[in-house]
Amino acid sequence: MGASIKILTFLNHMKYTRNCYNKPNSLIGFHSSKRKYCIHSEEPIENFAEIPIERIRNFSIIAHVDHGKSTLADRLLELTGTIKGGQQNQILDKLQVERERGITVKAQSASLLYKYNGDIYLLNLIDTPGHVDFSNEVHRSLSVCQGVILLVDSNDGVQAQTVANFYLAFVNDLVIIPVLNKIDLKNADPERVSKQLKSLFEINPDEILKISAKLGIGIDNVLQNIITKIPSPKVDRSSKLRALLFDCTYDRYRGALSLIYIQDGCISLGDSITTFHNKKDYEVRTLSLLRPDEVRVKKLVAGQIGLVGCNMRSPKEAHIGDTIYHSTCLIEPLEGFKLSQPMVFAGVYPMDQSQHINLRNAIEKLTLNDSAVSVELDTSPALGQGWRLGFLGLLHLEVFTQRLTQEYGAEPIITAPSVTYKIKLKPTKQNVKDGSDVMYVNNPANFPEQMKIEQTFEPMIIGTIVTPDKYLGAIMSLCMERRGVQRSANNIDNERVILQYDLPLCEVVLDFHDTLKTISSGYASFDYENTGYQESSMVKLAILLNGTLVDELSNIVHVTKAKTIGKQMVFKLKDIIPRQMVHIAVQATVNGKVMARENIKPYRKDVTAKLYGGDITRRMKLLAQQAAGKKKMRMVANISLPRETFIDVLKK
Ligand SMILES: Nc1nc2c(ncn2[C@@H]2O[C@H](COP(=O)(O)OP(=O)(O)OP(=O)(O)O)[C@@H](O)[C@H]2O)c(=O)[nH]1
Numbered sequence: 001m002g003a004s005i006k007i008l009t010f011l012n013h014m015k016y017t018r019n020c021y022n023k024p025n026s027l028i029g030f031h032s033s034k035r036k037y038c039i040h041s042e043e044p045i046e047n048f049a050e051i052p053i054e055r056i057r058n059f060s061i062i063a064h065v066d067h068g069k070s071t072l073a074d075r076l077l078e079l080t081g082t083i084k085g086g087q088q089n090q091i092l093d094k095l096q097v098e099r100e101r102g103i104t105v106k107a108q109s110a111s112l113l114y115k116y117n118g119d120i121y122l123l124n125l126i127d128t129p130g131h132v133d134f135s136n137e138v139h140r141s142l143s144v145c146q147g148v149i150l151l152v153d154s155n156d157g158v159q160a161q162t163v164a165n166f167y168l169a170f171v172n173d174l175v176i177i178p179v180l181n182k183i184d185l186k187n188a189d190p191e192r193v194s195k196q197l198k199s200l201f202e203i204n205p206d207e208i209l210k211i212s213a214k215l216g217i218g219i220d221n222v223l224q225n226i227i228t229k230i231p232s233p234k235v236d237r238s239s240k241l242r243a244l245l246f247d248c249t250y251d252r253y254r255g256a257l258s259l260i261y262i263q264d265g266c267i268s269l270g271d272s273i274t275t276f277h278n279k280k281d282y283e284v285r286t287l288s289l290l291r292p293d294e295v296r297v298k299k300l301v302a303g304q305i306g307l308v309g310c311n312m313r314s315p316k317e318a319h320i321g322d323t324i325y326h327s328t329c330l331i332e333p334l335e336g337f338k339l340s341q342p343m344v345f346a347g348v349y350p351m352d353q354s355q356h357i358n359l360r361n362a363i364e365k366l367t368l369n370d371s372a373v374s375v376e377l378d379t380s381p382a383l384g385q386g387w388r389l390g391f392l393g394l395l396h397l398e399v400f401t402q403r404l405t406q407e408y409g410a411e412p413i414i415t416a417p418s419v420t421y422k423i424k425l426k427p428t429k430q431n432v433k434d435g436s437d438v439m440y441v442n443n444p445a446n447f448p449e450q451m452k453i454e455q456t457f458e459p460m461i462i463g464t465i466v467t468p469d470k471y472l473g474a475i476m477s478l479c480m481e482r483r484g485v486q487r488s489a490n491n492i493d494n495e496r497v498i499l500q501y502d503l504p505l506c507e508v509v510l511d512f513h514d515t516l517k518t519i520s521s522g523y524a525s526f527d528y529e530n531t532g533y534q535e536s537s538m539v540k541l542a543i544l545l546n547g548t549l550v551d552e553l554s555n556i557v558h559v560t561k562a563k564t565i566g567k568q569m570v571f572k573l574k575d576i577i578p579r580q581m582v583h584i585a586v587q588a589t590v591n592g593k594v595m596a597r598e599n600i601k602p603y604r605k606d607v608t609a610k611l612y613g614g615d616i617t618r619r620m621k622l623l624a625q626q627a628a629g630k631k632k633m634r635m636v637a638n639i640s641l642p643r644e645t646f647i648d649v650l651k652k
Pocket residue numbers: 063064065066067068069070071072090102103104105128129130131181182183184185211212213214215
């Protein structure tokens with residue numbers, strides 16, 4: 001989300017939007033059109049490049065998770081004759097992981113042709129994910145759009161991501177078409193949800209479209225609004241080529257395929273092009289429009305979105321946000337876009353080192369398709385060489401590792417996730433001189449010794465929660481438990497409340513969302529933004545073997561097998577531990593001082609130890625907190641994970 005919006009409190013958001021919407025030329029300045037339109041594009045156009053700029057519309061569908069984006073995309077594809085009716089549902093959710101989980105994780109685009117008032121229009125649609133962990137996909141998509149459809153479930157009403165997405169579109173100066181979906185549902189209450197949109201965003205209820213994407217009701221009206229409300233792109237076809245590389249996929253035969261938005265000029269087969277980032281030259285081998293499958297074309301012109309294949313062999317050559325231009329021309333690069341920084345980090349290692357190269361290739365190719373993931377080399381004494389990957393959240397981590405397995409056949413071992421801490425070291429002559437007194441650590445193994453640390457800072461977020469008011473008490477307790485500080489609480493209508501809390505990121509990335517869903521029977525929704533670092537005091541947990549500190553528990557990659565038996569978590573330690581009687585203990589320290597220690601039993605000769613995962617960590621934390629005389633502290637080791645997650649991660 002843009003920097004300006006980050007610093008606004010929710011109340012400021014309100015003030016800000018009110019002011020803007022009161023302007024006569026507000027973004028949602030609808031004017032009724034009496035023009036006739038035709039449902040299908042009956043005459044397929046041979047040459048897409050001939051469609052004038054005035055008849056191009058680039059738009060995205062944004063919404064909270066499950067509000068029906070992909071279903072609406074299906075109907076738009078059908079109604080414009082791009083696909084036949086009755087095909088597979090959620091056609092733009094192409095990945096196996098998307099189909100299995102029923103969520104969109106990857107923005108997909110499709111070029112549709114639609115005949116309106118006798119003219120054929122080219123509509124470039126981008127279907128975006130709804131889950132907060134994939135907000136980067138929304139950011140990127142919006143950078144090539146002039147308008148959005150803000151879709152809201154008329155039963156669920158406005159949710160946390162509706163709010164986040166609205167502001168995202170708003171600060172990007174995009175035209176917003178508000179649409180209420182699922183009006184066919186028995187409990188749908190479009191009037192109530194319209195009032196929410198009015199009270200939160202000053203959207204005039206008369207301007208809100210009401211549809212059922214599932215039953216195909218009101219879709220023609222959506223198409224008509226796209227054409228009449230969203231402006232055509234501001235591009236120049238007579239200028240030198242400038243194309244924004246905004247997404248990428250890897251094709252086994254054709255190398256990296258770049259999804260580009262042509263800002264200026266045109267690009268043709270055989271052209272010699274250069275990427276601004278690494279100044280490498282390529283020949284254009286293939287050009288395609290996505291409908292939604294590839295349709296080869298000879299030329300793409302300004303205003304269009306298409307796929308270019310130019311024999312980029314290494315995935316590293318395609319930089320998201322890069323500008324592509326004709327090799328012989330001098331150009332100013334396009335602005336690109338600011339992407340969110342990874343927040344959750346985990347070690348990824350091959351099962352054994354013989355699989356190292358395969359896993360490396362898989363990670364390289366997949367990060368090409370998911371530019372939000374950061375990659376650094378990492379080494380573990382137990383697992384050898386691997387990587388430390390950064391993700392936008394836990395679901396992002398899960399989806400990425402699932403894709404590694406499903407799409408590339410890799411079987412990585414994933415360590416427990418952690419966040420990045422900022423550490424101010426005690427000053428020494430050297431570190432003050434060379435400025436190395438501040439360090440960022442996202443790997444528990446690299447945490448400096450406590451005696452060297454002056455202050456530890458942890459990443460904070462501002463969380464937005466939308467909930468029916470009957471769950472308010474439970475949600476406030478949860479936020480307090482997670483060391484949250486309330487910023488605001490406002491009513492959206494008679495039943496719903498919107499809350500804002502400052503929370504430590506580490507308390508959120510792991511099981512916060514799941515717990516919130518559980519205590520609100522699934523009705524509360526959550527979204528968050530990074531707000532920087534804040535000082536923290538913490539309990540550090542470590543494991544002791546025969547009295548010697550072996551490892552932080554979070555770095556429990558020394559475990560080869562883990563399974564649950566009843567409430568117990570049973571894991572088998574790696575053979576770095578001698579096959580003899582061992583004493584295992586967990587120790588909690590605060591600022592380097594041992595506050596609590598507890599033996600774990602039983603163990604067997606085969607070094608199988610039994611740990612009550614969640615219980616022991618909670619108990620240790622409590623003991624350490626009491627000993628330190630503090631009420632709320634956090635643990636540096638990630639063993640406060642819900643047991644299932646912990647085990648899931650270990651199993652991989
Ligand atoms: N009754 C009803 N159900 C709908 C309608 N539109 C979508 N759904 C259902 O709502 C669920 C979610 O729809 P999707 O289209 O996958 O939602 P989405 O917003 O793309 O979800 P994410 O990609 O996960 O963010 C599916 O079960 C759809 O069948 C509608 O108009 N009426």
